[in-house]
Amino acid sequence: MAAVSGVLPQVPEPRAAVFRTFSKPRPAHARRQAAATKRKCQASSEAPPAKRRSKASFLPAKKTATKETRRTLKGKAQKTFSPKKSSAGASDGNQERKLGIKTSSLFKNNPEVPELPRPVVKQVQEKVFTSDAFQALDLHPHLISTINTVLKMSSMTSVQKQSIPVLLEGRDALVRSQTGSGKTLAYCIPVVQSLQAMQSKIQRGDGPYALILVPTRELALQSFDTVQKLLKPFTWIVPGVLMGGEKRKSEKARLRKGINILISTPGRLVDHIKSTKNIHFHQIRWLILDEADRILDLGFEKDLTVILNAVNAECQERQNVLLSATLTEGVARLADISLHDPVSISVLDESHDLSSPESEAFLEASPPQATDELDGFAIPAGLEQHVVVVPSKLRLVCLAAFILQKCKFERDQKVIVFFSSCELVEFHYTLFLQTLLSDSGALAPEHLPSTSTPLKFLRLHSALEQEERTAVFQDFMHSRTGILFCTFSEPFHSASPALL
16 A cells, blocks of 8 residues: 555556556555545646546557657658648749740830831921011001010011011911911001001990900910000000909909900800800901911810801901911811901921012912821921830830930920820829939939939929919929920910010
8 A cells, every 4th residue: 555655646647657557457445545546636636637638648658659650750741741842833833934924024025116107298497587677567666665675576587577567458367387486476466556556546345356266274374465565555455364264253344344355265255155245246356366276176166166156246347367387177167267368378488588479479368278298397496396106114214214314414405295184194293203303213413414403393284273374384484494294285385485
């Protein structure tokens, strides 16, 4: 008993461990005593009963050891061989994918750029400036002084030299000249001269004597500014402008007080014709369609029909002028219905002599004819147009590189980039502000060329408020450098203030 009691305290193990201690079966009383002692020990301890333990603990030692060994070997086999097998399979799959599919990068695997058909087009070089001064014209002395001092112009451009004398005679005219050649002054000077020379002095309440239609708000503001400067000596003639983005209530108030020279966009004028009762055209003496090709391109043909019908219903005798940079089929059709026995004025290229008898034929009365094929075009001498055909994924990179090259590493460069929608303008404007102007994306100052200049980004589209659009327009027009992102429906006229 002493021996048994000495062994039992060392066996808090399962029954299998007790069986392993004895080689022979014990007597019955010894077994009973051991069971009673074990029950007493189990009651006093906090350990759970033996029957709740894992069944593997009650297996014989050999069987337990055998299962443990098998489990270990199985686990080692999984850890040792499975990863190799899986990694080998993955590498085979990657190799198959690499062989089967071409991975694309920015400058690799680009599609072939198709060669676009480019017909040979002659670029006509128009002679912009002439040596003839405004004093040679039969104008009011105060008007000549204003042109010289306020507008700071002394000599006429080619289109002004040909157009002003014809318009002062009271003839209808179709004027074709490149953008930036001074077409605005070509019709503004005759209008102001004829209105100030009227025998009965013009009163503000008489209403509009001249109606000028322009395609965009920016050109409306530019023309209004020019007319205001020319009218400084003639304060009794009141100019006014109607355009989208402004309050209709304030425009109706101005119309009620009276506007003698009315500058408007077609859509806003049609709105007032339909909704404003105090607008009338019985005093109209001038009807001018500026940038007629752009008016038609922007889809204002129906609005022009409404305006012409409204003017014709109240006034039949007037002088009509149509100005355009190109002579398209639509412009020719518009000239047929709005002009009466017009004089066709077209600025010739520098290879022709303006004093030759052949060139005089361009000032004779002739019906406008539009050609389907573009045989020649003229652009301002200071304007460069660039075209690059690239894959879609390289457009953004090429545009960014072009802007950096032209505007950051060259001096006095102004760039206009046209987009198809307002969303694209906002996207590129925000993206380039965050990348090309950020410190992280820019070169360190010591690596920049000495001629590098800071970039200046501007945006212009129809979703902006009119005040912001006007501020952007004025800012870009008076800046020496800058990048303007705009839509095709917001054309910016590159004429300098001296060529208005």
